[in-house]
Amino acid sequence: MATKDIGPKNELQQGAEAVVDYVDERSGATTGARWMLFRNIPAGTSWFQTLGFTAMALFGMQAITGIILAMYYKPDTTTAFGSIAHITNEVTWGWLVRGMHKWGASAMIIIVFLHMARVFIWGAYKYPRELTWVTGAMLLLMTMMMGLTGYLLVWDQKAYWATVVAVNIFAGVPILGPYIGDILRAGPEFGPDTLSRFYSIHMLLIPIGIATFIGLHLYFIVRLGISEPPWAKRALRVTRDEEDARRNAARDRQAGLKGSVSYPPAVTADDQAVGR
């Protein structure tokens, strides 16, 4: 094994490495990828921790199939249902892509809830991962909104009335609810503007939001690491008190360097007197 590293590499490998080096020198991509992927994880990390990636992979599948579906779907009240029938019955593999999008949506909801349950039961939302939980909660809301807005696009009776009910539930929110309802349905009543509005929200507004929040969510995960299971024998976690004390000390040291705050010497005469 080791002997293969001796001597000139073959030209293909050299070329590939040159390309990687070229990109890495200018972008730091290798460093970033290593930072992102090659992390230490606590003992006891198991398949349960793969649910988040599964949800993200499903989002990727929804994005890809959605982009393809948008090539055939016509977001207009007179043509929407017909275009979906066309996709399902006539376009090559249209039944498959639409089925992936439809069942992938349900799967994503299920997986997202399982992921949330895992984080909740493991207690992984606790300090210092509160913001990971908050961004995840935003992702949950946006995923649910994707379900709501996508459901209407079929524009059959079930889609229409189910969405009427759902929007009226939004409109039942105290004080601002009636406005939310009007904004969602683009007026007092469901109509063509509602369909195109839902289409825009479904394929542009929320996907942008989900992609942004997935980025934030991942950043927090990589920065803070995966939390150990609550039954871990060796606790890696830093308590908030410890971390706050460390940060305060660092801040005080910084202030001390500027000379505006005076500090006692590290070892006082009293310490010496008692032999510390």
Next chain:
Amino acid sequence: MAEDEPGNSTPGTQAGPYEGPRATDFIPEPDHADDPGYMTRTKFLSTVAIVGGGVLTAAIMVPVVGFAVANPLKDEKWSWVDIGPAGDFLKNAPPYGNATPSTKIGEVASLAVSGSSPEADRRIYVMFGLVDPTSKPLPGTDESTAAFNARFAKWAASLTAADMDLLGIWNRCAHLGCPVAYAPGSQGFICPCHGGAYDSRGLVTGGPAPRPLDRVDMKIVNQSKQYTADEISTGKDRLTLAEAVAQSPNPKVRMLVGKAYSISQAQQPFALRGPGEPVTGTLANLYPFA
């Protein structure tokens, strides 16, 4: 610095005493690094960038968000919609329709009425308050127009003021907006979604609805007569049901549908509310701007 170099002599030694600053003087730059109140160049430019960027972003986002949000919040415009000759509805009304003999009020028709958007599926049920239908003959299929009209006139003459109800009941369920359907067997409206139940006047008899079915203003007018705007606004153009029945063979006698309004269980009118919003009781205060 050498004193004897040309051009480098001390100024004061040549043409009298010079008291001003000299190029060689060291004037200390004030160091404001430790003064949080001092506006440094960096601070100033940062503020300009943030404020200027905010103003520019707002200049873009205000119209964009307003475009998306403000238009749907406009108040709905209501106008009278002609839904057809009044006789078309009256001749289907009990006692000439399919109502059961004990029916005081019966369904006549459900009508699609276009609201602000042509796709809107707004339907209303036109309901009539009636005298006891058992005293009235049922329509014969081979009845001549003259006989039908004569029977209408007889019916109209028998109507009393208490029977003059003309109700337009919007089929939007007061719970979450599903379309209710009239069930002749139970003489009421049933919502298919969550089991809301209403009687034939649209008042809640069961289920989750927080208030009765909304109503739409209805009137029957004789369009062969001219009315001033003032007379129309005071309702002088409205025919009573008895008049309408008497004149209904005239195709110029039209039934019009107007503005929708909500009612309480005591049938007091309120401004139109969305589904799920009660009009009376403590919870009605949850929607102060609606």
